[in-house]
Amino acid sequence: MTTLNTTPLAPLLDRLFEEAAKAETSAALAEFSPEERTRLMRSKTDYLDFYGRLKDLPLAVSRETGVLLYMLARGCGARTIVEFGTSFGISTLHLAAALRDNGGGRLITSEFEPSKVARARDHLTAGGLIDLVEIRVGDALKTLSVDLPETVDLLLLDGAKALYPEILSLVESRLRPGAFIVADNADLSPDYLARVRSPANGYMSTPFADDVELSMQIG
Ligand SMILES: C[S@@+](CC[C@H](N)C(=O)[O-])C[C@H]1O[C@@H](n2cnc3c(N)ncnc32)[C@H](O)[C@@H]1O
Numbered sequence: 001m002t003t004l005n006t007t008p009l010a011p012l013l014d015r016l017f018e019e020a021a022k023a024e025t026s027a028a029l030a031e032f033s034p035e036e037r038t039r040l041m042r043s044k045t046d047y048l049d050f051y052g053r054l055k056d057l058p059l060a061v062s063r064e065t066g067v068l069l070y071m072l073a074r075g076c077g078a079r080t081i082v083e084f085g086t087s088f089g090i091s092t093l094h095l096a097a098a099l100r101d102n103g104g105g106r107l108i109t110s111e112f113e114p115s116k117v118a119r120a121r122d123h124l125t126a127g128g129l130i131d132l133v134e135i136r137v138g139d140a141l142k143t144l145s146v147d148l149p150e151t152v153d154l155l156l157l158d159g160a161k162a163l164y165p166e167i168l169s170l171v172e173s174r175l176r177p178g179a180f181i182v183a184d185n186a187d188l189s190p191d192y193l194a195r196v197r198s199p200a201n202g203y204m205s206t207p208f209a210d211d212v213e214l215s216m217q218i219g
Helices: 009-023 034-041 047-053 063-075 090-102 114-126 161-174 190-196
Strands: 080-084 106-111 133-137 152-157 175-184 203-208 212-217
Touching (some): 009 090, 034 047, 063 090, 063 152, 080 161, 090 106, 152 161, 161 175, 161 190, 190 203, 190 212
Parallel strands (some): 080 106, 106 133, 152 175
Antiparallel strands (some): 175 212, 203 212
C-alpha cells in the first residue's frame, strides 16, 4: 500500500478530482473564447490577470498525470522537489505523498493567489502531508529565485505556461543528473519545448500522453 491509495489521501483526492471535473464547465472559464484563452495562456504579461480571474478553479493536473508524478518521484527516490503552480494543491498532494513514501524530504511549491494558498494548505493538512511542503506565496519569478535546495530531484512546471523557460532557468543549476522535469500543457510554450528537446541543452525529452512533456536532465 502507498500513501497515495490509502486514507486519508485517497478519499480526499477522489473528492478534489470530482470537484475539478465539475469546475471544467464553470462560468468563469466560459467567459473566454478558446482563442482568447490560448492567447492569455501564452502571454508573458497577462498571466496575473488571467489566473486571478480563475482563482476559484482548481485547474488541476489529470488523474493520470497525478499518478505519473507520484511514480516518477518514487522511482527516482526524490527527496527535493520544486513545483511552479500550486493552485488547490492536487499535484502537490501526489508529490508530497511520494516524498512521504521515500522516507521524507522537502517540496517547495509556488502560488501567487492567496485564497488558493489557503485551500492548498487545508488540503495538505487534511492529507497529513503539510509537514513536507513549503508554499511560497507570490510570483514564482521572485519566490523561486532564492533559497533553493542544493540539488533538486524533480521539477513540476504547471503555472503560467509562457514562463516555463524563465522558471527552468531559475532551477536549472540545481537539477541533478537524472532529475525529471514534468511540464503540463507545454505545447503552449514553444520556446520551452525547443529548449528541452535540443540535446545540446542537456536534456532528453518526450511528449507524454496528450498534455505532458517529460524531460530528464542528462548532466
Ligand atoms: C494549472 S494551475 C496549477 C494546478 C496544480 N498544479 C494542480 O495540479 O493542482 C496554475 C496555477 O499557477 C498559478 N500561477 C500562474 N503563474 C504564476 C506565477 N508566475 N507565480 C505563482 N503562481 C502562478 C495560478 O494562480 C494557478 O493557480
